[in-house]
Amino acid sequence: MAQAKLPRRKIAAYFAEQLLAGHDVSKQVAAYLVESKRTREMSLVVRDIEAALADRGVLLADVASSHDLAADTKAAVTAYLKHATGAKEVHLRSEVDPGLLGGVRIETPDQRLDGTLRHRLDQLTASKV
Amino acid sequence: MAELSVTDLSKELRAAINELEVSGDLESVGIVTRVGDGVAWVYGLRSAGYSEVLLIETKDGVVEAFALNLNEDEIGAVLLGSDETVSAGDKVKLKGTVLDVPVGEELLGRVVDPLGQPLDGGPAIKTKQRGLVEREAIGVLGRKHVHEPMMTGIMAIDAMFPIGRGQRELIIGDRQTGKTAIAIDTMINQGRQKTGVVNIYVAIGQKLSKIARLVERLKEEGVMDQTIIVATGPSDPASLLYLAPYAATAMGEYFRDNKKHALIIYDDLTKHAVAYRQMSLLLRRPPGREAFPGDVFYLHSRLLERSAKLSDKLGAGSLTALPIIETQAGDISAYIPTNVISITDGQIFMETDLFNQGIRPAISAGLSVSRVGGDAQTKAVKSVGAHLKLGLSQFRELASFAQFGSDLDEATKSQIERGQRLTELLKQHQYTPMGVWEQVASIYAVNSGAFDKVAIAKIGEAKTALLTRLWTDHKKDMQELNKGDEKITDDAPVAKILDKVAKAVAKGFEG
Numbered sequence: 357m358a359q360a361k362l363p364r365r366k367i368a369a370y371f372a373e374q375l376l377a378g379h380d381v382s383k384q385v386a387a388y389l390v391e392s393k394r395t396r397e398m399s400l401v402v403r404d405i406e407a408a409l410a411d412r413g414v415l416l417a418d419v420a421s422s423h424d425l426a427a428d429t430k431a432a433v434t435a436y437l438k439h440a441t442g443a444k445e446v447h448l449r450s451e452v453d454p455g456l457l458g459g460v461r462i463e464t465p466d467q468r469l470d471g472t473l474r475h476r477l478d479q480l481t482a483s484k485v
Numbered sequence: 486m487a488e489l490s491v492t493d494l495s496k497e498l499r500a501a502i503n504e505l506e507v508s509g510d511l512e513s514v515g516i517v518t519r520v521g522d523g524v525a526w527v528y529g530l531r532s533a534g535y536s537e538v539l540l541i542e543t544k545d546g547v548v549e550a551f552a553l554n555l556n557e558d559e560i561g562a563v564l565l566g567s568d569e570t571v572s573a574g575d576k577v578k579l580k581g582t583v584l585d586v587p588v589g590e591e592l593l594g595r596v597v598d599p600l601g602q603p604l605d606g607g608p609a610i611k612t613k614q615r616g617l618v619e620r621e622a623i624g625v626l627g628r629k630h631v632h633e634p635m636m637t638g639i640m641a642i643d644a645m646f647p648i649g650r651g652q653r654e655l656i657i658g659d660r661q662t663g664k665t666a667i668a669i670d671t672m673i674n675q676g677r678q679k680t681g682v683v684n685i686y687v688a689i690g691q692k693l694s695k696i697a698r699l700v701e702r703l704k705e706e707g708v709m710d711q712t713i714i715v716a717t718g719p720s721d722p723a724s725l726l727y728l729a730p731y732a733a734t735a736m737g738e739y740f741r742d743n744k745k746h747a748l749i750i751y752d753d754l755t756k757h758a759v760a761y762r763q764m765s766l767l768l769r770r771p772p773g774r775e776a777f778p779g780d781v782f783y784l785h786s787r788l789l790e791r792s793a794k795l796s797d798k799l800g801a802g803s804l805t806a807l808p809i810i811e812t813q814a815g816d817i818s819a820y821i822p823t824n825v826i827s828i829t830d831g832q833i834f835m836e837t838d839l840f841n842q843g844i845r846p847a848i849s850a851g852l853s854v855s856r857v858g859g860d861a862q863t864k865a866v867k868s869v870g871a872h873l874k875l876g877l878s879q880f881r882e883l884a885s886f887a888q889f890g891s892d893l894d895e896a897t898k899s900q901i902e903r904g905q906r907l908t909e910l911l912k913q914h915q916y917t918p919m920g921v922w923e924q925v926a927s928i929y930a931v932n933s934g935a936f937d938k939v940a941i942a943k944i945g946e947a948k949t950a951l952l953t954r955l956w957t958d959h960k961k962d963m964q965e966l967n968k969g970d971e972k973i974t975d976d977a978p979v980a981k982i983l984d985k986v987a988k989a990v991a992k993g994f995e996g
Contacts, residue, residue, distance in 0.1 A: 363557045363558055364558045365557055365558060400518065400528055400558075403528065403529075404558075407529075407531075440510070440511050441511070462511070463514075464511065465529075466513055466514065466515070466529045466530070466531060467511040467512060467513055467514060468511065468512055468513075468514040468576070469509075469510065469511045469512070480501060480502065482546050482547065483501055483504075
């Protein structure tokens with residue numbers, strides 16, 4: 357029987373709610389994606405789950421910088437994110453990328469704050485002085 | 486070459502660095518998931534609005550797009566530039582505005598693309614104001630009835646299907662029937678008669694060589710200074726073809742809203758509908774009749790509704806529209822032609838048969854109509870041209886009878902003869918728009934019977950001779966007549982002059 361395609365947003369909302377309630381439904385969702393031949397959408401589903409979690413107050417953020425961040429900087433970033441997004445809980449995933457030259461880049465599921473030197477230089481190149 | 490100064494350069498660099506926007510806040514970003522055929526599908530950006538501009542950060546710089554499909558899981562956006570540099574995974578930001586274009590006097594005399602960028606090799610266009618590409622049409626209370634004439638300079642139109650300022654009059658016909666020629670003559674006439682009306686010509690997917698020729702011609706005629714040309718070629722993306730009429734209308738609205746009068750020519754809306762069909766199909770909107778999307782009527786109705794005559798309270802400016810539609814084999818009952826016919830305030834129908842018979846402009850007297858222009862017609866032209874349309878339509882009907890060669894009574898014969906003379910009279914070469922006095926004098930000469938003995942083949946020559954004689958001998962009266970405020974009655978002094986000169990001229994062409 358042909359089934360209507362379930363929107364990713366609904367899958368993500370279900371996953372997030374189950375996860376917050378303490379149930380791991382990843383196998384179930386994975387099985388659904390395989391069965392409905394939507395495994396190609398996997399990375400988007402993961403992003404949607406992150407966005408759904410953020411809507412429910414649990415924020416996963418990627419922080420990239422040129423050097424390892426000190427603990428107090430991480431605390432400051434966490435505090436900032438809590439303030440800016442209204443999240444109750446913030447999980448940081450740090451990444452070191454020397455190519456950024458300096459500053460930090462914070463990426464949440466659907467937002468970004470790029471304060472790196474690399475970004476500024478790119479902007480300067482794009483403005484074609 | 487200007488000397489490069491290191492201090493100047495460093496100053497500029499410093500200024501550029503200072504200008505760099507350093508946003509201290511989180512900004513919404515999305516990701517391009519698929520791209521192709523000028524359409525990008527974007528994940529994220531849940532706060533995007535309809536028709537909002539998106540900035541796609543590619544390796545080679547920022548490419549703009551606008552959001553047209555807001556789905557549950559993704560956004561369908563149409564790219565305003567080439568899709569070659571955009572690739573899946575590129576980050577997308579919101580610009581925070583809907584599309585707008587520069588508007589103002591600075592655009593006069595320029596050739597621009599639908600985003601307001603110059604195409605004529607001239608300097609960058611810096612205007613004080615910008616206008617929204619998609620804007621709501623003015624409401625009922627902001628409008629006034631159409632009452633001032635928009636003279637096209639084409640006798641057949643001004644006498645039979647007068648167009649008023651603020652009217653939307655469709656020019657419709659097959660390919661190669663002289664549709665664009667009418668529009669161009671109308672633009673030229675605005676310069677010749679010094680009406681002060683601003684011309685805006687929108688080329689939608691027209692050959693660039695044709696646009697170049699048009700610009701040359703307008704410069705020759707000296708009307709380029711009061712003209713804006715919004716040009717898109719066949720190789721431009723469909724999104725630009727789709728935007729062109731809306732952007733040009735925004736430019737026209739500036740003049741309308743500033744107590745001025747503007748004339749806008751959409752050449753042509755058939756191609757516009759085709760560009761929109763392409764975009765819609767690529768955006769996976771369901772196709773309807775002739776594969777056009779469901780909102781193709783709204784596409785044109787919302788565009789043409791912006792052409793209006795404003796109320797005195799709003800400055801009494803106007804925007805007159807002459808949309809052009811190309812038909813296939815004279816089929817005016819196809820989808821797009823019927824739509825636009827029902828939206829506009831009348832149509833000028835061009836016929837291939839007439840064109841091939843040498844009757845140019847090839848305007849069909851039976852199928853053409855102007856629904857609101859009557860009030861706007863110049864009094865002088867109205868008084869002499871009142872029965873022209875009826876006479877001409879009846880003549881065409883009688884003429885088809887007469888082909889069978891049966892004996893005709895005198896009344897019918899004379900009607901046919903008069904019709905042939907009128908048809909001959911209304912022939913007009915391209916690039917020769919006529920003033921009010923020329924139109925009135927020519928029509929009066931034929932209607933009064935003064936030219937009844939002139940051979941039909943010589944009507945054109947007789948007309949030219951009449952006009953030359955009138956201008957040399959009665960210049961003042963003709964200048965007065967050119968104002969067109971007075972009705973021409975049989976006992977008016979100017980009627981007597983016309984009668985006398987016409988009879989005198991006719992003698993030279995009898996036989």
